[in-house]
Amino acid sequence: MKALAKKFSTKIESVKVDIIYATITGNNELLANAVANEFKKRGQTPEIHEFDDTDIFDLEDSDIIVLVCYTYDNGSIPDESLDFFDDMQEIDWTDKICAILGSGDKFYGQDYCKAVDTFAEQIKKTGANLATSPVKIQLAPDESDAPAIKKCVSELLAASN
Numbered sequence: 001m002k003a004l005a006k007k008f009s010t011k012i013e014s015v016k017v018d019i020i021y022a023t024i025t026g027n028n029e030l031l032a033n034a035v036a037n038e039f040k041k042r043g044q045t046p047e048i049h050e051f052d053d054t055d056i057f058d059l060e061d062s063d064i065i066v067l068v069c070y071t072y073d074n075g076s077i078p079d080e081s082l083d084f085f086d087d088m089q090e091i092d093w094t095d096k097i098c099a100i101l102g103s104g105d106k107f108y109g110q111d112y113c114k115a116v117d118t119f120a121e122q123i124k125k126t127g128a129n130l131a132t133s134p135v136k137i138q139l140a141p142d143e144s145d146a147p148a149i150k151k152c153v154s155e156l157l158a159a160s161n
């Protein structure tokens with residue numbers, strides 16, 4: 001009983017979490033929502049945005065930034081993330097904790113989820129703490145992907161403490 005009381009009296013530190021995603025057919029929206037739900041389970045209130053509607057300079061007060069994107073023709077990043085990607089060149093994210101996830105299709109062989117790797121490299125250039133390994137998901141996320149998503153969110157929150 002005492003242990004239970006202790007467990008529930010533990011203060012959950014609140015951090016500002018922004019999740020930015022791009023999707024055409026919905027898989028990466030599902031993935032972004034799965035990540036958001038995992039944060040919610042841990043007492044956080046993440047905000048979800050699409051790349052199209054997001055100005056990188058509005059993320060200044062963010063603690064944790066999670067990017068979620070699909071991969072397109074020959075391993076390219078989504079068109080709608082191009083401006084954001086370019087702006088990452090001139091942003092200082094040394095105070096941010098970041099993650100990158102994406103759904104692609106193994107059918108594309110060596111280009112499988114290549115946009116995830118491209119964004120991972122760009123995140124590193126901002127000085128951010130890429131606190132968790134890039135997460136690649138085959139098409140729509142399902143139960144088998146839950147452990148990887150949980151691990152990603154755990155590592156992000158651990159890095160923010």
Ligand SMILES: Cc1cc2nc3c(=O)[nH]c(=O)nc-3n(C[C@H](O)[C@H](O)[C@H](O)COP(=O)(O)O)c2cc1C
Pocket residue numbers: 022023024025026027028029070071072073074075076103104105106108111112113114138139140
């Ligand atoms: C024309 C086209 C090109 C694609 N190229 C790639 C690719 O190079 N690598 C990859 O992993 N997936 C590729 N895909 C698959 C998508 O990334 C995958 O279906 C993804 O889940 C779509 O995400 P969304 O549902 O959020 O739009 C391609 C899909 C299409 C239609």
